[in-house]
Amino acid sequence: xxxxxxxxxxxxxxxxxxxxxxxxxxxxxxxxxxxxxxxxxxxxxxxxxxxxxxxxxxxxxxxxxxxxxxxxxxxxxxxxxxxxxxxxxxxxxxxxxxxxxxxxxxxxxxxxxxxxxxxxxxxxxxxxxxxxxxxxxxxxxxxxxxxxxxxxxxxxxxxxxxxxxxxxxxxxxxxxxxxxxxxxxxxxxxxxxxxxxxxxxxxxxxxxxxxxxxxxxxxxxxxxxxxxxxxxxxxxxxxxxxxxxxxxxxxxxxxxxxxxxxxxxxxxxxxxxxxxxxxxxxxxxxxxxxxxxxxxxxxxxxxxxxxxxxxxxxxxxxxxxxxxxxxxxxxxxx
Amino acid sequence: xxxxxxxxxxxxxxxxxxxxxxxxxxxxxxxxxxxxxxxxxxxxxxxxxxxxxxxxxxxxxxxxxxxxxxxxxxxxxxxxxxxxxxxxxxxxxxxxxxxxxxxxxxxxxxxxxxxxxxxxxxxxxxxxxxxxxxxxxxxxxxxxxxxxxxxxxxxxxxxxxxxxxxxxxxxxxxxxxxxxxxxxxxxxxxxxxxxxxxxxxxxxxxxxxxxxxxxxxxxxxxxxxxxxxxxxxxxxxxxxxxxxxxxxxxxxxxxxxxxxxxxxxxxxxxxxxxxxxxxxxxxxxxxxxxxxxxxxxxxxxxxxxxxxxxxxxxxxxxxxxxxxxxxxxxxxxxxxxxxxxx
Numbered sequence: 001x002x003x004x005x006x007x008x009x010x011x012x013x014x015x016x017x018x019x020x021x022x023x024x025x026x027x028x029x030x031x032x033x034x035x036x037x038x039x040x041x042x043x044x045x046x047x048x049x050x051x052x053x054x055x056x057x058x059x060x061x062x063x064x065x066x067x068x069x070x071x072x073x074x075x076x077x078x079x080x081x082x083x084x085x086x087x088x089x090x091x092x093x094x095x096x097x098x099x100x101x102x103x104x105x106x107x108x109x110x111x112x113x114x115x116x117x118x119x120x121x122x123x124x125x126x127x128x129x130x131x132x133x134x135x136x137x138x139x140x141x142x143x144x145x146x147x148x149x150x151x152x153x154x155x156x157x158x159x160x161x162x163x164x165x166x167x168x169x170x171x172x173x174x175x176x177x178x179x180x181x182x183x184x185x186x187x188x189x190x191x192x193x194x195x196x197x198x199x200x201x202x203x204x205x206x207x208x209x210x211x212x213x214x215x216x217x218x219x220x221x222x223x224x225x226x227x228x229x230x231x232x233x234x235x236x237x238x239x240x241x242x243x244x245x246x247x248x249x250x251x252x253x254x255x256x257x258x259x260x261x262x263x264x265x266x267x268x269x270x271x272x273x274x275x276x277x278x279x280x281x282x283x284x285x286x287x288x289x290x291x292x293x294x295x296x297x298x299x300x301x302x303x304x305x306x307x308x309x310x311x312x313x314x315x316x317x318x319x320x321x322x323x324x325x326x327x328x329x330x331x332x333x334x
Numbered sequence: 335x336x337x338x339x340x341x342x343x344x345x346x347x348x349x350x351x352x353x354x355x356x357x358x359x360x361x362x363x364x365x366x367x368x369x370x371x372x373x374x375x376x377x378x379x380x381x382x383x384x385x386x387x388x389x390x391x392x393x394x395x396x397x398x399x400x401x402x403x404x405x406x407x408x409x410x411x412x413x414x415x416x417x418x419x420x421x422x423x424x425x426x427x428x429x430x431x432x433x434x435x436x437x438x439x440x441x442x443x444x445x446x447x448x449x450x451x452x453x454x455x456x457x458x459x460x461x462x463x464x465x466x467x468x469x470x471x472x473x474x475x476x477x478x479x480x481x482x483x484x485x486x487x488x489x490x491x492x493x494x495x496x497x498x499x500x501x502x503x504x505x506x507x508x509x510x511x512x513x514x515x516x517x518x519x520x521x522x523x524x525x526x527x528x529x530x531x532x533x534x535x536x537x538x539x540x541x542x543x544x545x546x547x548x549x550x551x552x553x554x555x556x557x558x559x560x561x562x563x564x565x566x567x568x569x570x571x572x573x574x575x576x577x578x579x580x581x582x583x584x585x586x587x588x589x590x591x592x593x594x595x596x597x598x599x600x601x602x603x604x605x606x607x608x609x610x611x612x613x614x615x616x617x618x619x620x621x622x623x624x625x626x627x628x629x630x631x632x633x634x635x636x637x638x639x640x641x642x643x644x645x646x647x648x649x650x651x652x653x654x655x656x657x658x659x660x661x662x663x664x665x666x667x668x669x670x671x672x673x674x675x676x
Contacts, residue, residue: 173363174363176615184471184485204669205669207578207617207668207669208585208633209669210636210668227507227509228537228539235539299536
């Protein structure tokens with residue numbers, strides 16, 4: 001007689017309490033994993049959007065990124081380009097080149113703007129304005145050009161298009177900026193009309209104000225009404241980067257990250273991986289205004305004309321190198 | 335555990351850590367003016383814009399005005415009967431003048447001219463309301479992408495008696511031009527404005543408060559070459575000038591005394607002796623008609639809101655209490671002037 005009163009297949013028995021606990025734990029784990037994947041897939045999709053490899057023989061990055069647990073400096077080349085409607089996607093000049101240098105040991109970030117008209121040697125191409133590097137060989141050639149000219153090891157790159165910036169700012173609910181000068185531009189490129197061509201009139205009053213994405217883009221992009229032209233634009237670009245960092249401090253990264261990723265998909269290319277993005281985001285959240293250093297090589301360049309008649313900037317390289325030594329110490333390439 | 339799994343695990347841990355230290359979500363524009371639960375009583379009538387719509391705060395009442403009109407830079411005459419503002423169109427703007435309810439409106443500047451579409455902003459009444467100062471890019475050269483010309487804003491004066499305008503200050507090219515023109519109360523031949531320029535080596539953006547005698551045409555700077563001082567606002571008696579000083583990433587509200595008669599070389603610069611009234615990212619200061627307070631816009635958690643700071647000018651000028659919020663989380667237009675009338 002079956003003592004338990006259970007009949008059926010020999011050896012089979014009603015699951016015990018411990019079995020239910022194990023099954024419950026497994027289901028919970030599966031649910032958590034499924035939830036995490038739903039959460040994280042847009043982020044992984046974004047970070048999987050790499051720049052196409054250049055056709056030319058471009059030197060490999062000078063250095064591998066430092067280990068996650070190290071206190072070594074991390075340099076990211078931030079690239080910004082014209083929109084991707086008007087030009088071939090693989091032939092965009094980089095309108096913005098900023099080296100973002102994160103120094104965990106000293107809890108400091110340096111923003112170094114590189115003028116787009118600077119005359120440099122582009123590896124495997126020859127002498128040209130630095131903004132041509134991205135057009136000719138994508139992020140890899142832009143990285144190699146910066147490493148060769150400035151001896152700064154570039155560990156990662158991040159490219160952002162015009163719509164990408166607009167969406168980042170709007171996702172943050174806008175940014176607070178002290179507009180340095182009245183911005184008046186009767187010939188501002190209207191990139192968001194159907195053809196990608198045409199101009200519009202832009203006016204931004206000077207002084208502290210809240211900018212949405214469209215107006216933040218106008219602020220960093222306009223240069224026709226600025227005596228300092230590209231240098232003035234570099235100042236404004238760094239100002240907006242700082243405003244973005246400050247605005248992001250109030251953001252909840254857990255809920256915001258997937259939304260950012262969805263917004264930016266197709267408008268950002270980067271070789272940053274998820275762990276590094278997370279590490280950098282956490283580092284940036286702890287920054288105070290005094291921890292960010294703004295740097296420009298403008299005092300060490302002069303106007304000139306290239307052999308083919310272009311208006312260019314020539315650098316006083318010994319002076320530039322001394323300046324970079326002040327900024328980066330011994331962290332430059334030999 | 336492979337590399338991908340480790341990546342996901344680490345990321346999840348890091349995100350959870352970030353969540354623990356989160357300050358909460360960034361506030362977004364509610365699309366309307368929001369008053370705090372403990373409402374402040376506004377003496378007189380205080381005007382501000384939100385989303386280019388004009389609002390009047392008076393007592394504890396909030397009144398929308400000029401429905402459907404895109405308004406920037408409202409100005410009210412000293413007697414509180416006349417209203418002027420910049421009316422925004424798609425690619426241009428014009429100065430409009432009317433009564434204080436926004437009725438009987440007339441446009442006093444053209445939206446376009448042979449040189450192209452025009453901007454006009456920042457109207458400001460003379461004490462008798464017979465003249466208006468304003469900004470415009472009128473008189474610029476026609477410009478195209480292949481033949482770029484400067485289109486900076488200059489200071490112009492409109493005479494209600496003749497219905498004509500003329501330029502008072504020509505802007506320096508490619509600086510953005512001048513801003514914030516004001517008549518000095520009690521001195522009809524003096525005006526103040528902000529000159530935008532570049533100073534130092536290498537050149538950096540600068541903003542100087544400029545004092546001008548309309549009688550002689552002479553002008554002098556009240557602030558140093560490399561500093562950024564802007565958005566002047568006169569006390570009702572014309573003795574004190576409040577303004578914003580940008581320094582070290584802040585835009586603080588200062589106030590200074592100004593000599594009664596026009597001086598050719600005020601040294602040291604009067605702004606150097608100015609007194610700090612309010613720290614923060616302050617914008618668009620304006621004095622109460624009785625001189626007892628200064629209103630301004632300042633962001634809290636991403637939203638520019640309206641504040642009123644009580645001040646006293648007995649002895650030395652100073653704040654006589656903390657600033658009180660008139661709005662809360664309203665995202666008011668911080669690039670648009672405030673106006674305050676009896």
